[in-house]
Amino acid sequence: MKSAVEQLSTYKSVHLNPQNIKTHFVGVPMIIWSAFLMLGTLRFAWQDYQVSAAMILAVVVLGYYMALHMRLALGLVLFILPVLYTTELVVHTSHPFIIAISIFVIGWVIQFIGHKYEKAKPAFMDDLNQLLIGPFFLMAELYFILGLEKDLAAEITPIARDKRRALEAKRRAL
Template sequence: MKSAEEQLSTYKSVHLNPKNIRTHFLGVPLIIWSIFLLLHLIPVNIFAWDDPAISINVASAFAIGVLIYYFKLHVGLGIGLALFILPVLYSSHLVAQMQGGVWIAVGVFVLGWVFQLIGHKYEKAKPAFIDDLNQLLIGPFFLMAELYFMLGLEKELDKQITAMAIAKRRDLETLRRETST
């Protein structure tokens, strides 16, 4: 498994423009929420308590798996992501009980991707997942890291991944120029 620093620097290498990052703070949570809503709509319950809101279904199983991955990458960021995912899991569960939940999920998913694509127009770089599908899981991890950095936390991690990301971006730009001539 690649380290947190490697994963974050790869993602950040195509997310250096502040406008792009701001659009991702809207787009990524919308996409995540819509995916959890869709997962709640899969009629499989692995385990349920008396309260149907407390169950192990496809959505909660996915959340557990993803959070284990995030905690293995970085415990501090994993805690932040758990605090983000729990309300997402619960609110998407509530909406899944409504009529037309699938259409709500599709609409929110498309809206989230519109924000993503607008951001990459500012960045003038393709999304990170184009070259590595694992980067789809790193988007939320990256945004949590960015939030920590904005709050003055994890300063050394910020310095390290930013330097690595700039070097990777420089290499990408060089490769792009060489292949276009």
């Protein structure tokens, strides 16, 4: 498994533009919320409880984040719990899937607008695992804004810039 530093520096290499990062603070939560809503419609009976695919995904993904970086994962737990709660409320409305698809599409439009500012393709186009790193990256960025995890920020930023220079050199060579 790649380290948190490696994952975050790869993601940050195509997320250096502040405008792009701002769009991600809107688009990524929309995509996550809508994906959890879609997965919330897939329900399973387990003993006396209803369990959704969203709940199972939350446990698995949060476990992955905890293996990467416990402090960032704790922030993601605080983000995911309200997402699970609110999507559970919407699952029981008359058209949850239409709501989910609408928000999902809007979230992705916002993401791609951000990448126009960045002048770089989204990280997941080269590595699908980067789809899981988006929320992890945003939590790291939030921590950095709050003055937390300064050592992590100092470690990933130069690596990200080096990776970006390599990407741009490769693109110019083509």
